[in-house]
Amino acid sequence: MAYQNLISELKENILYVTINREKALNALNKDTLAELADVIAYAGKTDQVRGVILTGGGEKAFVAGADIKEFSDYSGKQGEDLAKLGHDQVFNAIENSSKPFVAAINGFALGGGLELAMACHMRVASDHAKLGLPEVTLGLIPGYGGTQRLTQLVGKGKAIEMITTANMITASAAETIGLVNYVVPQSDLMSKAEEILNLVKQRAPLAVSAAIKAVNTAVNNKNGYLTEIEEFGKCFETADFKEGVAAFVEKRKPNFQGK
Incomplete structure (x- = not known):
């Protein structure tokens, strides 16, 4: 599949996937989610892929959220279908993949972006990254597993605080509460993600x-x-x-x- 919104490259058994919508801060729209579903399925069925690094284009954002304009006039049923489709084909597909996914968080990871990072098995963040779930400012709640995975990672009290205040937190704060595995300078972000998967590649x-x-x-x-x-x-x-x-x-x- 020729991707319009992703860059996908397989090198030394690591699949590098970059969400390439830098001008839109790599926001998740329908087409991007469809392409992510395709590349996740490819990773799962391809023996040459031993692990996946998922990141965003540029240095401003991993994924700054979902494309709000696409669903601003949705009905309740359409909203529910949107969440279910994303869960099944992208977010749950990453979490349940037999190949380890590492999110290389290179900037803002907000809303659907943080939910995408949390679906990955491990997370490495650049030291200037900001993370948060701002959905309640739109009259919504996190819709791609955000309420569940955040609670699993940081505990009930901190999850409710982050979700209900909609405040962003720094990468260092995210590391302290267990939301990310490592925080590194931007220049070391990909090499740290590679370091993890290069160790995994040595295992059965x-x-x-x-x-x-x-x-x-x-x-x-x-x-x-x-x-x-x-x-x-x-x-x-x-x-x-x-x-x-x-x-x-x-x-x-x-x-x-x-x-």
């Missing part, structure tokens, strides 16, 4: 996928312990497990094949 792909599934189950009101037990057992049937044990015994680096 099927085990990485199983771990993501088990952790997701733990935070989504399901029996995470049962999922962990099942996924742990499945790992014993993989060639990667046999290779990992052999490499440990032979005191060498493992050569995982994702099988």
